[in-house]
Amino acid sequence: MTDHHVILRVVSKFLIPIIAVYAFYVQFHGDYGPGGGFQAGVILAVSVILYALIFGIAEALTAIPAVFARGLAGVGVLLYAGVGLWTIANGGNYLDYDFLVDEPPGGHAGQHLGILLIELGVLFTVAGSMLTVFYAFAGRVTEIRDEDW
Amino acid sequence: MEVGTALVNVALLSMLFVIALGIVRMRSLFAIVMMSGVYSLVSAAWFVALDAVDVAFTEAAVGAGISTALMLGAMLLTSRRAKVEPRLINVASLIVCLATGAVLIYATIDLPAVGDPLAPANAYVGAEYLERVEADTGVPNVVTAVLASYRGFDTLGETAVIFTAGIAVALLLGFGERSLSDQTNKKRGPRS
Numbered sequence: 148m149t150d151h152h153v154i155l156r157v158v159s160k161f162l163i164p165i166i167a168v169y170a171f172y173v174q175f176h177g178d179y180g181p182g183g184g185f186q187a188g189v190i191l192a193v194s195v196i197l198y199a200l201i202f203g204i205a206e207a208l209t210a211i212p213a214v215f216a217r218g219l220a221g222v223g224v225l226l227y228a229g230v231g232l233w234t235i236a237n238g239g240n241y242l243d244y245d246f247l248v249d250e251p252p253g254g255h256a257g258q259h260l261g262i263l264l265i266e267l268g269v270l271f272t273v274a275g276s277m278l279t280v281f282y283a284f285a286g287r288v289t290e291i292r293d294e295d296w
Numbered sequence: 297m298e299v300g301t302a303l304v305n306v307a308l309l310s311m312l313f314v315i316a317l318g319i320v321r322m323r324s325l326f327a328i329v330m331m332s333g334v335y336s337l338v339s340a341a342w343f344v345a346l347d348a349v350d351v352a353f354t355e356a357a358v359g360a361g362i363s364t365a366l367m368l369g370a371m372l373l374t375s376r377r378a379k380v381e382p383r384l385i386n387v388a389s390l391i392v393c394l395a396t397g398a399v400l401i402y403a404t405i406d407l408p409a410v411g412d413p414l415a416p417a418n419a420y421v422g423a424e425y426l427e428r429v430e431a432d433t434g435v436p437n438v439v440t441a442v443l444a445s446y447r448g449f450d451t452l453g454e455t456a457v458i459f460t461a462g463i464a465v466a467l468l469l470g471f472g473e474r475s476l477s478d479q480t481n482k483k484r485g486p487r488s
Contacts, residue, residue, distance in 0.1 A: 173353075178435045181349040183443065186357045193357075194310040196365040210332045213471050217463065224459045227452050242448035256433030262435065265451065266444075276462025277362055283469035284369040 152201070159201045166194040174270050178259070184266035188273025196281050204285050216278035223271030230264045301345065308342040323378045325371050333364035346410060350439045 170190035177183035199207035231241040240247030244261025248254070315335045322328050336359025343352035408415035425442055435441040443451055 177440050178437055181353040181435060181439070183440055186353050189357045189362045193361045193365055196362070196369075200365065200368065217466060217471070220459050220462050224456055227455055231448075231452070235473075242452070244445060244448075253431070258433040258435065258445055261448075262433075262440065265444055265448060266440075269451065269455050272459050277366075279462040279471070280465045281366060281369055283466045283471065284366065284373065289300045 155201055159197060159269075163194050163198055164167070167191060170194065170270075172200060174266060175263075177266055178262065184269025185273055187266075188270045188275075191270065191274040192277035192281070195278055199281070199285060204282070208233065208282070210276065213282045216275045216282060218275070219271045220275030220279060223268045223273070223275060226271065227265045227268030230261060230268070234261070304345050307343070308345060310337055311338050312342070321379065323374055325374070325378060326368075328378070329364055329367040329371055333360045336360040336363065350437075377477070 167190075170187045173182035173190060174184060177187070195207060195211050198210070229243075230247070234243050234246045235241055242261070242265075245257045247260050248257040250256050251276035290296040309362040311344050312335060315331055315338065319328055319331045319335070322331065327466050336355055340356040340360065343349070343355060408417075412418065425438060425446065429435065429441045433441045435445070
């Protein structure tokens, strides 16, 4: 480990948690402002990738193993598709969120729950896939050499 | 369109043009990756000026964020400078470019103005969504409602596409663990 990137390390140590928390803000605020699962997943993946670029891929792989990343991607798609099956089981059409919750007509609890769940599925898939792609590329070179900066 | 908005648009678009020219002329791949991130960021600012905040947000997150990081990762696998090509002017491709550009500019004459309420994009289905979204879903952000609820099928397909792309890249390039296993063991020792 080189330590003449000390400013970079300190600043990123401070910023990476904020980036990750911001991803969740984007995720859960998507109903009210711009954003949603796609953007949140990308931002979440970026926080890990930034960590990997600055502290080394090996460190990032111990924090978030590659098998976890690709598992997350699969879980996301299954969660999304599973919501559709759930609405069918409740007697509605595929992905018709009104059937998720038993509520009087005009209620929006089902819609909110459905959107929350499928956006979570999108978040998992996007974050997991992006990390998988990054690990596939970056797993071949362990660290950015000094002359590259 | 107001003068101020027009000025902002002109300024942002000329910045995009300058950045694109810069990217074409550069040879250091590191600088090119960074400049394409800057290009995405300026486009995102321009989308905000056009009131397309959701698109702007996606452009900033995907174009300036993850693409830059992925390109950096990809660049580490190759050389650091682009091959120097002799600067030749290919007459045929110049003509094709100019002709295509002229046709596209000619086509913009028929386009409706930005924000025109009678434009097809705003009039038919769009107006329908805006009217019904509150009663149907109760979600204030219409973009999210359309994306996740009205067109849940589409979004499921997109999610599946992203998953497939991620897995395909990993299958082609390897999952990234193998080449690192010995490196990780080496690193563990002195640090822990």
